[in-house]
Amino acid sequence: MFGFSFRQRKPSSAQTAKERLQILLAHERTSNSGPDFLPLLQRDILEVVRRHMDVDGDAVDIKLERSDDLSSLEINIEMPGLRKTA
Amino acid sequence: MSKVIVVTSGKGGVGKTTSSAAIAAGLAMRGHKTVVIDFDVGLRNLDMIMGCERRVVFDFINVIQGDAKLKQALIKDRRLENLYVLPTSQTRDKDALTTEGVKAVLDELREEFDYIVCDSPAGIERGAHLAMYYADEAVVVTNPEVSSVRDSDRVLGLLNSKTFLAEKGDGSAVKAQLLLTRFDQNRSANGEMMSVQDVLEILAIPLLGIIPESTSVLKASNEGTPVSLDEKSPAGKAYMDAVGRLVGEQIEMRVNPGEQRRGFFQRLLGRTA
Numbered sequence: 001m002f003g004f005s006f007r008q009r010k011p012s013s014a015q016t017a018k019e020r021l022q023i024l025l026a027h028e029r030t031s032n033s034g035p036d037f038l039p040l041l042q043r044d045i046l047e048v049v050r051r052h053m054d055v056d057g058d059a060v061d062i063k064l065e066r067s068d069d070l071s072s073l074e075i076n077i078e079m080p081g082l083r084k085t086a
Numbered sequence: 087m088s089k090v091i092v093v094t095s096g097k098g099g100v101g102k103t104t105s106s107a108a109i110a111a112g113l114a115m116r117g118h119k120t121v122v123i124d125f126d127v128g129l130r131n132l133d134m135i136m137g138c139e140r141r142v143v144f145d146f147i148n149v150i151q152g153d154a155k156l157k158q159a160l161i162k163d164r165r166l167e168n169l170y171v172l173p174t175s176q177t178r179d180k181d182a183l184t185t186e187g188v189k190a191v192l193d194e195l196r197e198e199f200d201y202i203v204c205d206s207p208a209g210i211e212r213g214a215h216l217a218m219y220y221a222d223e224a225v226v227v228t229n230p231e232v233s234s235v236r237d238s239d240r241v242l243g244l245l246n247s248k249t250f251l252a253e254k255g256d257g258s259a260v261k262a263q264l265l266l267t268r269f270d271q272n273r274s275a276n277g278e279m280m281s282v283q284d285v286l287e288i289l290a291i292p293l294l295g296i297i298p299e300s301t302s303v304l305k306a307s308n309e310g311t312p313v314s315l316d317e318k319s320p321a322g323k324a325y326m327d328a329v330g331r332l333v334g335e336q337i338e339m340r341v342n343p344g345e346q347r348r349g350f351f352q353r354l355l356g357r358t359a
Binding site: 012013014015017018020021022024025028029 | 230231232235236239240243274276277278279280281284287288
C-alpha cells in the first residue's frame with residue numbers, strides 16, 4: 001500500500017510477491033484438490049455427449065482459465081456428425 | 087493442563103528446528119517443564135541444535151515400538167532444569183511412526199510436562215501429519231518469501247482439516263500462530279521483501295513473533311545452543327518475546343528487540359501487533 005502511493009511508476013518486488021500470492025492462494029483455497037477434477041469432468045461430459053451422438057475420444061476439450069477476479073471453464077465439443085450433413 | 091505445540095511450515099529450511107529448540111528452551115527458562123520431540127525420522131537434527139547429539143541412546147521410535155521406556159529415551163538438558171529432548175531415529179524411516187504409537191507417547195508425556203513441543207519435518211507427508219495430528223496449538227514458521235508463504239497456507243489448511251481437533255467436528259480447532267523468521271527490516275522497508283503486514287494479510291492468522299535475520303542463529307547452531315539462550319542476540323530476544331506471547335502474555339511486537347526503534351517501521355508494526 002505504501003509503496004504504491006509513493007512510487008506509482010513501478011511496484012516493488014515485495015508488492016509483486018504479495019499480489020501473486022493473493023491471486024494464487026485465493027484459487028488454491030477454493031479448489032482444494034486443484035484442477036485434478038478436469039480429466040474426470042472431461043470423461044463425464046464425453047460420456048453424456050456419447051449417449052446422444054457419435055463423437056470420438058478427443059472431441060471434448062476442456063480449459064480452465066484463471067485470472068485475478070474471474071475464472072472461466074471453457075468446454076469445446078467437436079461434432080463431426082453435423083459437419084458431414086452440412 | 088499440558089499443551090502440545092507443533093512447530094511446522096511445509097517448506098524446509100525456514101527454521102522449524104531452530105524455532106522448536108528456541109521455543110522449548112524459552113518455555114523451560116520461564117519455569118515450565120518442557121519436552122521437545124523430533125518428528126523428522128531418518129533426518130535427525132534437533133539433537134545437534136540442542137547440543138545433545140552425543141547423549142542419544144534410545145529414541146522416539148524405540149519407545150513407539152516398545153524397545154525402550156520413555157524415561158530411557160528422554161535426554162535431560164544440561165543447562166536448563168525443566169528441559170528434555172526426545173530425539174528421533176536416524177536409521178529408520180517415517181513409516182516407523184504410527185498414529186497409535188504417537189498418541190501413546192504424547193499421552194504419557196502429557197502427564198508429566200507442561201509443554202510438549204513437536205518439531206515437524208518439512209513436507210506434508212506422514213511425519214509432518216503425525217507431528218501436527220494431536221496438537222493443541224501450532225506455530226507456523228514462515229519466511230517472508232513466496233514459496234514459504236504458499237506452503238504455510240497449505241499447512242494451515244491441513245491444520246484446519248487433518249488434525250484430531252479438526253476431525254472431532256465439534257468446532258474445536260488447532261490454534262495456529264505465525265512466527266515470521268529471517269525477517270530483514272531494511273530490505274522490507276526498501277520494498278525488496280514482503281512486510282510483516284503483507285504476510286499477515288495473506289495468511290490471516292495471529293502473529294506470534296518476528297525473528298530478525300541474525301548471525302547469532304548460525305552461531306547458536308554451530309555450538310548446539312538454542313538461540314534463545316543467547317541473551318545478547320536480537321533473534322534470541324525475539325524468541326523470548328514470542329515465548330512470552332505463547333504463554334499468553336501481552337508483549338509489544340518489536341522487529342529488532344533491543345535495537346533502536348525506527349519510526350516508520352514501528353508505525354507499520356504497531357497496527358499489526
